[in-house]
Amino acid sequence: MRAAVLRAVGEPVRVEDVELDDPGPEEVLVRVEAAGVCHTELHYTSGDIPCPLPVVLGHEGAGTVEAVGERVDDLRPGQRVGFTWRPRCGRCEACVTGRPVMCVAGRVQARSGGLVDGTTRLHRGAERLHHFLGVSCFAESAVVSRGALVPLPEDVPAAVAAIAGCAVVTGVGAVVNVASAGAALAGRSVLVVGAGGVGLSAVMGAVLVGAGQVVVVDVAADKLALARRLGATATLDASSLADGGVVEAVRELTGGGVDVAIEAVGRPATLQQAFAALRPGGTVVAVGLSAADATVAVPVNELVQQQKRLVGSLYGSANPAVDLPRLLALHRSGRLPLEQLLGASHPLDGVADAYEQLRAGAVGRAVVLPGAAA
Known part of the structure; x- marks a missing residue:
């Protein structure tokens, strides 16, 4: 072959x-x-x-x-x-x-x-x-x-089934299995950093669970346009913002910060931005991979005093045998x-x-x- x-x-x-x-x-x-x-x-x-x-x-x-x-x-x-x-x-x-x-x-x-x-x-x-x-x-x-x-299912197109098996499970799973695990996200605010396949899947996941605000950050205007078509309520072009501008803009849009941030880029700098953009008690779910030796610095007092959380999620923390059929059922019903x-x-x-x-x-x-x- x-x-x-x-x-x-x-x-x-x-x-x-x-x-x-x-x-x-x-x-x-x-x-x-x-x-x-x-x-x-x-x-x-x-x-x-x-x-x-x-x-x-x-x-x-x-x-x-x-x-x-x-x-x-x-x-x-x-x-x-x-x-x-x-x-x-x-x-x-x-x-x-x-x-x-x-x-x-x-x-x-x-x-x-x-x-x-x-x-x-x-x-x-x-x-x-x-x-x-x-x-x-x-x-x-x-x-x-x-x-x-x-x-x-026999009626799901092969291309749709293919991307569902990684990008969609990872992105939707980060929202449904991790971010929503401890508290309902209905009416709350979600930040998605990175509008690639995984990030856009996280946008759909946030819309699926009824998030009140879905803010997406990327450096590509066409990716941000697709995020809006998928349900993002606001988008930010990070390439047009000065240092610290992303965090300030997110806080302004959300009245002080987001409840949940999904980091789908895998860069220390964007992971730090996601953490800084949280409101007290908020959670960052890191799904983007980086170089094997990459590390990120987190302000300890902010972590403790504001009770912020930083958690990792591999493959959407999913059970693929159960979650993949569910995601495809949601797709077939028009909800994904x-x-x-x-x-x-x-x-x-x-x-x-x-x-x-x-x-x-x-x-x-x-x-x-x-x-x-x-």
Whole structure:
């Protein structure tokens, strides 16, 4: 099959002919129909976050089951499925205590570049290639663990299902599973920093739970325009504001600060802005990834005396097997307009172009369609 391979940090991604082994026990072969282009992967291609190389990229996608391995009795060939890059083993402490995104299998896959047993199904002759976060869906087909798949409704478009499996779960989940966990957000104020796929999903999540004010900050006017179409009540172009201007503007718009801030950029400076823009008792939910050695400074007295909170959320702190079907049901009922998140479509040979457009600030979530003609 053909797949997009990263062989060295800083090098362009190249589409190569690679070999894919048959699925082993508790594994599934999936024909990839659509794969989302996520900003997280730029951290890996640049070396900000290390991963085993060479690697077949892609971690957000959807497709159709082609074959199942031994001990897979709940999926069948021809069934549509979405990928998740945090598999659920169902046996570790994280899984049995209701925190499946912290499952040990996810850490094994990320560190080893293999599947849940640490080994790979990808190669070129004797050369082994690695899986990216256990998925590797920038390819015509993928073999993944059963715990990394969620059955999909037949009537959901592949591109919508693809982006729902990462960007949407992460952004909506940060609002619904984390920010709303301790108190209802209906009528309250939410700040979203960053209007990429995850940030825009957080906007939809805030609208879904009835937030009274949804303020979005970005440096791109076209992204802010899309945020307004998705329900933002106010937008701020950070590129036109002086140092400290974002925080002052947010406080002015909200009468002293926001109840919740979703930081979807992953930069220390924007995380500090989000924290400073909170009203007393407010919460920042950090979802954006950064370089592996990045740190952020928080004023201790402000943290204590104003009882502010700073929490992290991986993958929307979701249970993908439960949350992804719910999100798609909300989409089908018209309450989550996920199709508005979609950006440009690219054939598999256009993966490198998709990355370049992402770096340049492309609006919406681009998707790769492996079956499309170049």
